[in-house]
Amino acid sequence: MHGMRGISRYRTVWISDLHLGTKGCRADYLLDFLKHTDCDTLYLVGDIIDGWRLKRGWYMPETQQEVIQEILRKARHGTQVIYVPGNHDECLRDYTDLFFGGVLVAEEAIHNGADGKKYWVLHGDQFDSVVKYAKWLALLGDWAYTVLLELNRYVNVARRMLHLPYWSLSAFIKHKVKNAVEFISCFEEAVADEARKRGVDGVVCGHIHHAEMRDIDGILYCNDGDWVESCTALTEDAAGNLRIVRWAEQPHLAPAPRGTKKDDARSPAETVGA
Numbered sequence: 001m002h003g004m005r006g007i008s009r010y011r012t013v014w015i016s017d018l019h020l021g022t023k024g025c026r027a028d029y030l031l032d033f034l035k036h037t038d039c040d041t042l043y044l045v046g047d048i049i050d051g052w053r054l055k056r057g058w059y060m061p062e063t064q065q066e067v068i069q070e071i072l073r074k075a076r077h078g079t080q081v082i083y084v085p086g087n088h089d090e091c092l093r094d095y096t097d098l099f100f101g102g103v104l105v106a107e108e109a110i111h112n113g114a115d116g117k118k119y120w121v122l123h124g125d126q127f128d129s130v131v132k133y134a135k136w137l138a139l140l141g142d143w144a145y146t147v148l149l150e151l152n153r154y155v156n157v158a159r160r161m162l163h164l165p166y167w168s169l170s171a172f173i174k175h176k177v178k179n180a181v182e183f184i185s186c187f188e189e190a191v192a193d194e195a196r197k198r199g200v201d202g203v204v205c206g207h208i209h210h211a212e213m214r215d216i217d218g219i220l221y222c223n224d225g226d227w228v229e230s231c232t233a234l235t236e237d238a239a240g241n242l243r244i245v246r247w248a249e250q251p252h253l254a255p256a257p258r259g260t261k262k263d264d265a266r267s268p269a270e271t272v273g274a
Contacts, residue, residue, distance in 0.1 A: 008037045008245075011114055012236035016045030016123065016206025017226035019088065020064045021054045026248070027063040029231045033247045034070045039235075042071070042079050043109065045206040045224055046086025046123025053088075075102030082106055086123035086207060110200065115240030117201035119222070120194075124207035127190045165248075184210050188223070192216035202242075204234060211244045 019025045053059065075081040081103040085092040096107045109121040159165070187208055195203035202220030211225030211232040222242060225232030231248035 006036070008235075010037065010039040010235045011238050011240075012041045012043070012111065013037060013039040014043040014045050014121070014204050014222075014224040014234040015227065016086065016224050017047040017209055017228060018044075018067070019047055019050040019053075019226075019228050020067060021050040021059055022228075023059065024228045025050075025064060026227050026231050027061070027067050029247050030227045031063060031067050031070060033231075033233065033245075034067065034074070037233075039079060041111075042074060042081045043111070043121055043204070044071070044081065044083040044103075045121060045204065046084055046125070047088040047206065047226075048083065048086075050088045051091055072101045072103070080104075082109055082121075084108060084121055084123055087125035087128075111204065113201075113236060113240040113242075114238060117220075117240065118199075119202045119204050119220075120198055120200045121204045122191075124187070124191060124205035124223075127187055127194070128207060184208055188212065188214075188221050189216060192219040192221045195219050195221075211246070213242065213244055 015030075018027075018030060020027070071081060083092065083100075083103050083105045084107070085105065092105050093107060095105050098105055111119040111121050113119060191203055191205055196217070196219050200219075202222060204222045204224065206224055206226065208223065209226040209229050210223055211230055211234075212221065212223045213234075214221055220242070222234050222244075224234035225244065230246065233245045233247065234242060235245055236242050
């Protein structure tokens with residue numbers, strides 16, 4: 001699909017949970033991915049800009065600004081960019097069906113695959129009862145998640161000194177804790193069940209920062225992951241085949257840690273949970 005530093009060509013790309021505006025955003029990996037990816041349609045599946053954090057103070061380093069400019073550049077050069085807001089950028093839900101810089105804001109979308117299959121595209125927070133019914137609990141979880149990522153920063157400083165690749169402490173803990181695993185499973189099944197009711201073949205969402213593709217009773221459930229922990233995207237090729245790209249696991253493509261003041265986003269000292 002791509003050469004050493006070539007351009008990966010896709011029919012469709014889905015990315016979500018960038019959390020621009022936080023120190024946890026892996027903007028350098030994300031910018032590298034965007035610059036080496038070309039597609040007809042780019043879906044931004046929510047939590048692109050973190051309004052929760054920006055309300056507490058402005059933070060938008062140069063690399064994160066370059067991410068926004070690269071997305072807008074793609075829109076100017078013919079890529080159809082569809083922005084489906086999430087809970088952290090929910091203010092944009094008041095502007096659905098409007099264009100901003102060539103980017104269409106939509107509450108949700110139906111994607112027609114190259115193979116004729118239909119996919120329901122949404123962020124997914126509607127299925128998170130914590131966010132939907134007890135926002136203060138979500139904010140408490142947000143704080144705890146931030147503490148985890150502060151620890152994660154020190155872990156990865158040590159790993160870089162040992163010439164080891166980036167590793168997400170928060171993702172490791174979240175996937176090992178029984179309740180978190182149960183939550184992810186219930187979330188996936190609830191989303192797939194609603195997709196089945198809507199008569200589609202599959203569903204693409206984000207929100208829970210857990211990239212996954214699996215069949216759930218005849219519905220293809222796809223979660224494109226995030227750019228805080230795993231640096232993942234969902235892609236569709238010209239034949240309609242879907243797959244998850246894990247950019248941080250491609251050292252020949254992703255940039256090496258720079259540790260410069262320009263790119264504070266390298267150190268995930270602050271970010272948000274789902």
